[in-house]
Amino acid sequence: MNRLTGLFFGIFLLFGVSWLGLVAYPYLTFAGLRQSKDEATGALAPQGMPGTAAQGARVYAANGCFYCHSQYIREEKEGNDIGRQWGTRRTVARDYMYDQNVFLGTSRLGADLTNVGVRQTDPQWFYRILYSPRSLSSEVAMPAYKWLFQTREIQGQPSVDALKLEGAYVPPSGYEVVPTAEGKALVAYLLSLKKNYPLPEAPEATE
Amino acid sequence: MKETVISEAELRPASRADHRDLSGVDRAIRVPVLIFFGSAVFWLVIGSLFYLLSSSQLFSPDVWWTFPGVAWLSFGRAYPAFLNCYVYGWATCAGIGTGIWLLSRFNGVTFRSPLFPSVAAVLWNIGMLTGVLSILSGATTGRELLEFPPQSAFILFFGLIMVSLWALVILWNRTPGSTYISQWYLLGAFLWFAWMYATAYLVLDIVPAPGAAQPAVNWWYAGSLVDLWFTPIALATAYYLIPQIVRRPIYSDKLALLGFWGLALFGGWTGMTHLIGGPLPAWMITASIVAKVLMLVPVLAAAANFHLTMKGDFSGLSENFALRFVVTGAFIYTAYAFEGSILSARSIAQFTQFTLVPESNSQLGLFGFYSMILFGALYYIVPRLLNRLWLFHKLIETHFWLAVTGLWLSFAALTIGGLIQGFGLEDPQIPMIAVNDLLEPFLAIQNFAALLLVVANLSFAISFALILLISAPVRHRRTAVERFKEASESTEPEVSVA
Numbered sequence: 219m220n221r222l223t224g225l226f227f228g229i230f231l232l233f234g235v236s237w238l239g240l241v242a243y244p245y246l247t248f249a250g251l252r253q254s255k256d257e258a259t260g261a262l263a264p265q266g267m268p269g270t271a272a273q274g275a276r277v278y279a280a281n282g283c284f285y286c287h288s289q290y291i292r293e294e295k296e297g298n299d300i301g302r303q304w305g306t307r308r309t310v311a312r313d314y315m316y317d318q319n320v321f322l323g324t325s326r327l328g329a330d331l332t333n334v335g336v337r338q339t340d341p342q343w344f345y346r347i348l349y350s351p352r353s354l355s356s357e358v359a360m361p362a363y364k365w366l367f368q369t370r371e372i373q374g375q376p377s378v379d380a381l382k383l384e385g386a387y388v389p390p391s392g393y394e395v396v397p398t399a400e401g402k403a404l405v406a407y408l409l410s411l412k413k414n415y416p417l418p419e420a421p422e423a424t425e
Numbered sequence: 426m427k428e429t430v431i432s433e434a435e436l437r438p439a440s441r442a443d444h445r446d447l448s449g450v451d452r453a454i455r456v457p458v459l460i461f462f463g464s465a466v467f468w469l470v471i472g473s474l475f476y477l478l479s480s481s482q483l484f485s486p487d488v489w490w491t492f493p494g495v496a497w498l499s500f501g502r503a504y505p506a507f508l509n510c511y512v513y514g515w516a517t518c519a520g521i522g523t524g525i526w527l528l529s530r531f532n533g534v535t536f537r538s539p540l541f542p543s544v545a546a547v548l549w550n551i552g553m554l555t556g557v558l559s560i561l562s563g564a565t566t567g568r569e570l571l572e573f574p575p576q577s578a579f580i581l582f583f584g585l586i587m588v589s590l591w592a593l594v595i596l597w598n599r600t601p602g603s604t605y606i607s608q609w610y611l612l613g614a615f616l617w618f619a620w621m622y623a624t625a626y627l628v629l630d631i632v633p634a635p636g637a638a639q640p641a642v643n644w645w646y647a648g649s650l651v652d653l654w655f656t657p658i659a660l661a662t663a664y665y666l667i668p669q670i671v672r673r674p675i676y677s678d679k680l681a682l683l684g685f686w687g688l689a690l691f692g693g694w695t696g697m698t699h700l701i702g703g704p705l706p707a708w709m710i711t712a713s714i715v716a717k718v719l720m721l722v723p724v725l726a727a728a729a730n731f732h733l734t735m736k737g738d739f740s741g742l743s744e745n746f747a748l749r750f751v752v753t754g755a756f757i758y759t760a761y762a763f764e765g766s767i768l769s770a771r772s773i774a775q776f777t778q779f780t781l782v783p784e785s786n787s788q789l790g791l792f793g794f795y796s797m798i799l800f801g802a803l804y805y806i807v808p809r810l811l812n813r814l815w816l817f818h819k820l821i822e823t824h825f826w827l828a829v830t831g832l833w834l835s836f837a838a839l840t841i842g843g844l845i846q847g848f849g850l851e852d853p854q855i856p857m858i859a860v861n862d863l864l865e866p867f868l869a870i871q872n873f874a875a876l877l878l879v880v881a882n883l884s885f886a887i888s889f890a891l892i893l894l895i896s897a898p899v900r901h902r903r904t905a906v907e908r909f910k911e912a913s914e915s916t917e918p919e920v921s922v923a
Binding site: 222312 | 499565569613638702864
């Protein structure tokens, strides 16, 4: 019995150390994070996500965008993310303090999306990629998210959101392609992805 | 039972604790173990189909048979469906069944009523089914390896607790005397798995962890799942089957113990290597890298032990299917661990992180190391539970060779493609689209490899269905009886630790 009890404790103790280090420690430390105040402007950063964007984050999860797209920027010495202009500084824990769901991701079949809302500000650009990724290049492995859109008959005026499509993607005349509520929420989320405010712990990369 | 396929000596476990007839134990746990094995094979088939689908979608996203435009079969859902069917369906169910069978064998006791564990198996399948359907419908948590919504996870956890208690009861009621290393691994595995699963859902869903703590917990869990659930189960199996089949005791008890404590010490720390450069304190990531390298100690201990037990006598591999699978898995374990620790070095991760290379390493671990050993275990255990023989050896041959070919082909395609991708990503002059174009041929080869792996899995499933449904004709049995007799004439192994 003794031997088994010793084994039992060993099993718990050794695993418990990793639990303290990798679960309890980040939990407690990151819970204490606060917004940072810009000395010059007095602006607080980061800001929480607007409501539709938070809904969009659910759509992002549901469709598994994070299996192909990452959302963090490494320091220059750890990788060339900054060189690729995916960001101007590394991202740190504080950047994610308001995110209900943090999609760091581990694959970059597609581009890093940490700052995609800085790079692109036009919803139409996002709609087009989601509806017809192969319009970027015929080899792009991204699925076409047709179910985030609907093709419907134009009633009166064409809607403002209607996609401006080209070539084979153009709907039959009299019809238009518009994003569904989910599609709009997702794009609101993508537009909100901006980690371009200064943080003291992550100075901008110097050339 | 008129004609036993397996001679009595063969039935004895490798432990000194037991020299009595164990067919009683096999009979008592037959139902629950077979339910777990049956579930494992079922989810293996479903998982394989999703694997083939998601692999095809990367290669040709717009072809009709990859279901473009169908939300619930799109890549972002098919891929996690594959992963979860494989990990929690196939790998975990097979692991639970094997683990329980081993424990019962060692201890010569088992749970009296098969009802309790059978209920656990049913719960597990309900959890799986609702979980996979949730993923397909888009109701996922959005966390890798923890995609199941908390409701499904709760059912799974309930089943898991029942299974773990069952394991503890068997272990506690064992006949006094020495314990064998496999028992240590199994005790650890069941306790660790319950603990990590509970922690992950508690911290991520019930009292949601703040921001960047989520990925930390997520990858702590994923690393532990591999190193403290799958690895100990596979090692327990190999530590039992290899000495048992070659009829020689394990070479060194000390090495086995070193391996166990090494695993227990470093296993929980390896996960952050997926987040190198991520928004976490540098020490957390460094600790994981160090742990990943130190993991080579238990890996080498196991590799040396297996090799020295075999004594370079690999002749049994051609006749004994179970041994062939187990030894292949054990070899791949070493390769997998070496590659894993190389990939975790910062200077290398700079190029390989975010590419297909880590995926190739995970496949080596899941399809190669773990699954091969567990296939071996099923090939060994199922005939003993049913007192029947595998019907068509051709199917088993097909399974083995297709699995090995598919595995290496997929590994090569993902590794070479991934390296090209990695160097491409590091050079900002090369646009993303161009990097994607370069990947195309490798994704094609990977897709073909996936097909081979799926056919391999299907031949296994067919073998399994046949042995469940049909008992082998007597003529086949005779020869088998003779072959087993010969094997059992060599000396009885004596293996125990501490």
